[in-house]
Amino acid sequence: MHLVYEIFEVMPNGSPQRVTVVRGWEFAKAALQRLAEDTSNECYTADAETHQVVMQMNVARAKLRATRRIFQIVYDEDVGLRRAELLRSRGYGVISVTGNEAAKVLLSSIRRYDLFIVGHAAPEETRREIVSWLKAEYPKVKILALNPPHQQVLRADYNVRQNGTETWLPIVAQLLVESADSLASSNTSSGGA
Numbered sequence: 001m002h003l004v005y006e007i008f009e010v011m012p013n014g015s016p017q018r019v020t021v022v023r024g025w026e027f028a029k030a031a032l033q034r035l036a037e038d039t040s041n042e043c044y045t046a047d048a049e050t051h052q053v054v055m056q057m058n059v060a061r062a063k064l065r066a067t068r069r070i071f072q073i074v075y076d077e078d079v080g081l082r083r084a085e086l087l088r089s090r091g092y093g094v095i096s097v098t099g100n101e102a103a104k105v106l107l108s109s110i111r112r113y114d115l116f117i118v119g120h121a122a123p124e125e126t127r128r129e130i131v132s133w134l135k136a137e138y139p140k141v142k143i144l145a146l147n148p149p150h151q152q153v154l155r156a157d158y159n160v161r162q163n164g165t166e167t168w169l170p171i172v173a174q175l176l177v178e179s180a181d182s183l184a185s186s187n188t189s190s191g192g193a
Contacts, residue, residue: 004048007031009041021048025105032057050081052096054106068176069093071113073103073130075122079162083117086165092176100130107137115175116143120162124151131155142175144168 005028008016019035022028032045036057045055070092074080077098084094095113097103099122116134118127131143131153145156146168152159158175160168 005031005045005054006048007035007043007045009035009039009043011041016044019043025102029055050077052081052084054095054097056095068114069095069112070115070117070172070176071103071107072096072117072119073100074098074119075126076119079121080119083119086169087172090169090173092172100126100133103130104133113138113141115172116141117172118143118145118153118156120146120148120151124153127153128155144171144175 002024004021004023005025006021007019007028009019010016020031022031028045032043032055036043040058042059043057044053046053068091070087072080072083072087072094074083074096075098080096080098084096087094095106097106116138118130118134120127127145131145132155134141134143135155142157143153143155144158144160145153146162147153147159148162158168158171160171162168
């Protein structure tokens, strides 16, 4: 079964305009790339059913730098949607995907993230596999694993129980402040602003 994706262009006034609808990830990726080549405006792909943004192009550098970006790998779409909405309501940019393979495909096109969140609703081995892959591909980005009771992902930087936002939201806030501070100090030391 191929998912349906909507391709949007963000107009100069900030309003998104749907350009096309396609079926299948590869077609969505190709359609977004073609659109991004034809315009300098920001463009993005969203899942037609959940409205989750799954890929962006032509995002202004200043906007990218100002927004702390979280990439979450979920294994329960409904929980992932609620978590993404919560994080967005706090001003974070969130990209969500369901499953390890989708994460690997999407992460091949966008390289800068400030935090990875790994959801709870998959076998421990599946979650360990994606954490190991993330550590190899993004060694400097922290990983927060949200876990079911009595389970942890050993290579994750932080392990917390998935229920109870009061446990993991403060960790997210602290990690993203540290990420911003790290970026600012590296820009200052390299002569950037």
